[in-house]
């Protein structure tokens with residue numbers, strides 16, 4: 001859906017839209033939308049700024065930072081955003097200003113795509129890091145075993161250094177047999 005300034009100049013737009021999983025590209029293999037993303041919003045032109053106010057809701061599957069198992073996050077966010085026409089001399093890299101209270105973005109040319117706005121809002125709503133449970137034990141750095149589900153064998157061998165010579169003796173003994 002393209003929000004065209006010329007149309008917004010004529011009338012305020014009421015938006016109810018559903019984005020099916022996969023229709024918004026989050027540019028990350030670790031961010032997976034697993035439920036339809038629902039947006040309710042209004043878009044209007046104030047002076048020359050596009051104002052988009054509303055809310056969104058969806059479920060996103062992320063990856064546990066410790067054990068790499070999937071973690072589902074409920075995402076719901078309200079927003080009230082202003083987009084000003086991009087000044088001609090501005091470089092694209094500097095197209096976003098932020099301070100504590102107001103957030104102003106910029107649009108180029110005739111308007112902006114709602115999906116781009118929504119994608120950014122979803123990314124802002126997501127935590128930087130998730131873990132599946134507060135006591136997630138993660139993966140063994142040696143063998144990659146998920147320590148939540150299985151005992152790792154290299155752990156029991158390596159933890160007690162006093163046992164190492166004995167283990168070596170045993171190994172030699174087995175080899176000789």
Ligand SMILES: [Zn+2]
Nearest residue numbers: 064067132136
């Ligand atoms: Zn985990």
Ligand SMILES: [Zn+2]
Nearest residue numbers: 140143152154
């Ligand atoms: Zn291990």
